Amino acid sequence: MINLTLKQLRYFDALARHGHFGRAAEACAISQPALSMQIKEMEETLGTVLVERGARQIRLTRFGEETAQRVTGILRAVDELGDMARASRDRLVGRLRIGIIPTIAPYLLPAIVEVLSDVHPELDLMIRETLTPTLIQELREGQLDTAILALPVSEPTLTEAALFAENFLLVRPEADARDPVPDSEKLREMRLLLLEEGHCFRDQALSFCKLAASAPRETLDASSLSTLVQMVSAGFGVTLIPEMAMPVETRSAPVSIARFPDPQPARTVGMVWRRTSPLAEQLMGIAEIIRNRPGASAVAFA
Numbered sequence: 001m002i003n004l005t006l007k008q009l010r011y012f013d014a015l016a017r018h019g020h021f022g023r024a025a026e027a028c029a030i031s032q033p034a035l036s037m038q039i040k041e042m043e044e045t046l047g048t049v050l051v052e053r054g055a056r057q058i059r060l061t062r063f064g065e066e067t068a069q070r071v072t073g074i075l076r077a078v079d080e081l082g083d084m085a086r087a088s089r090d091r092l093v094g095r096l097r098i099g100i101i102p103t104i105a106p107y108l109l110p111a112i113v114e115v116l117s118d119v120h121p122e123l124d125l126m127i128r129e130t131l132t133p134t135l136i137q138e139l140r141e142g143q144l145d146t147a148i149l150a151l152p153v154s155e156p157t158l159t160e161a162a163l164f165a166e167n168f169l170l171v172r173p174e175a176d177a178r179d180p181v182p183d184s185e186k187l188r189e190m191r192l193l194l195l196e197e198g199h200c201f202r203d204q205a206l207s208f209c210k211l212a213a214s215a216p217r218e219t220l221d222a223s224s225l226s227t228l229v230q231m232v233s234a235g236f237g238v239t240l241i242p243e244m245a246m247p248v249e250t251r252s253a254p255v256s257i258a259r260f261p262d263p264q265p266a267r268t269v270g271m272v273w274r275r276t277s278p279l280a281e282q283l284m285g286i287a288e289i290i291r292n293r294p295g296a297s298a299v300a301f302a
Helices: 006-018 021-028 032-046 062-087 105-119 132-140 184-188 200-208 225-233 243-249 280-291
Strands: 051-053 058-060 094-100 123-129 146-151 158-173 192-195 238-242 255-259 266-274
Touching (some): 006 032, 006 062, 058 062, 094 105, 105 123, 146 158, 146 200, 158 225, 192 225, 200 238, 225 238, 238 243, 266 280
Parallel strands (some): 094 123
Antiparallel strands (some): 146 266, 158 238, 158 255, 158 266
16 A cells, blocks of 8 residues: 655645745745655655655656646545534634635635635634736635636636626826826727736736737836836826726825726626635635625626
8 A cells, every 4th residue: 555645745745836945845835855755755655766856846746747637636624524524503703715806805805715714713724915817726726715706707617606897997197197097999009008918807907909919119128006006196197097096006196087988897806715625614604794885886796
């Protein structure tokens, strides 16, 4: 009988995902030598090499690649056993891994963390902020329990629950405050500042303006809404921000905020989780808590 530990499987899974001993060790919160030793012991137990070790990166052997796929499934099944046990209890306790995109996280997290802590005081929230494609992948692989992002994601293995809708607002220099609000056609003629590629909010803004995502652009592509708003205040151009971001991002920026004519550009914010998740009922309950959070002003979905 081959005796592998769950610890070894988790370390190997991290190494396969990160492709680097240092980053994998950091993700597992252990030292690099300790992780390397566990992988070596795993190889000795299996009697074959899992990893080709290079000076700067590692490469999985063919057997290592096949093992990584099996290990992912094993760890997911183990995690789901824990989820089944948690789902059988009267209250939600223990760790809950929530992913959230950057254009939602700073504006929604403070409110929902507070209300979830009040309703479920024994819940240990783990928050992961990153882009939508990464969240979807980590959900599929069982590294997250749920994610909050813009819908739809059109992923057949995931359940979607709409939380609320919010409009996009136009941010322009204060000097332009009295000018007519441009429609999507006029906006295409202006210097439109956007988030960098990979952000779904960028794609939504481009869609509203009927601009091709691949079209060449000689302007600023930023990594945060804060940078976009500050550049507008400096007279560099105009941008769009989601309504929930307005109170935070315009506090220290002298800019003008305007609504577009109807139909206004908007997005739907929602939660997603694996269709097979044992916590599906509890996650639906959390979605309802977020819809009814104190101070909610956007259009919520029942």
